Amino acid sequence: MNHLRITTLLYPIAGAAILSSCGEGKKEDQAGPLNIVYIMTDDHTRQMMSCYDNRHIETPNLDRIANKGVLFSNAFVANSISGPSRACLVTGKHSHKNGKLDNHTVFDGSQQTVQELLQKSGYETAMIGKW
Structure with missing residues (x-):
């Protein structure tokens, strides 16, 4: 079951990294992982x-x-409510699995998130704004 959770989170990250690297060839002097900047807004x-x-x-x-x-030109959200939608994105789980069903429910921070996986891979991560 843990393998399924990890692959559910890693596939979108890997896809975004692959797509972002398609625009430019790797420069010889470029070292380290690519930067990932994810901007999300409500409504x-x-x-x-x-x-x-x-x-x-x-x-x-x-x-x-x-x-x-x-x-992204063809995307969807797993939940149309702002807080639960963010919880789906950071956990890779639907709302009924991550427990964030509405904006009043407290997010269970013990769940593994994309940010934690990126940190384990050597990235420095930050969240700025609402959550």
């Missing part, structure tokens, strides 16, 4: 970033990041 629609839809708003800094990294 964010396609029209809120000009890299998706430039009819309503201009977001040049986010567009620059999107152009140099991975831009």
Whole structure:
């Protein structure tokens, strides 16, 4: 069962790392792991970033990041409520498995998270903002 949990968390991370490395070839002088910057917002629609839809708003800094990294064009959330959605992302588990069913439930911090797996792999991690 632990193997299933680990692979459930590692597949999305590995996929993002592979996709982000496709844009540029590895430079000879580049050492160490690639940087991973994951930006998540609540109630964010396609029209809120000009890299998706430039009819309503201009977001040049986010567009620059999107152009140099991975831009998801076909994605879904496991839960539409903000707190449970974040819990699904950091644990790789659906809400009924991670226990975060609504915004009033306290998140069980003893669960393994993507951030912990990245730390074990030598990454420095930080979460900034809501949680």
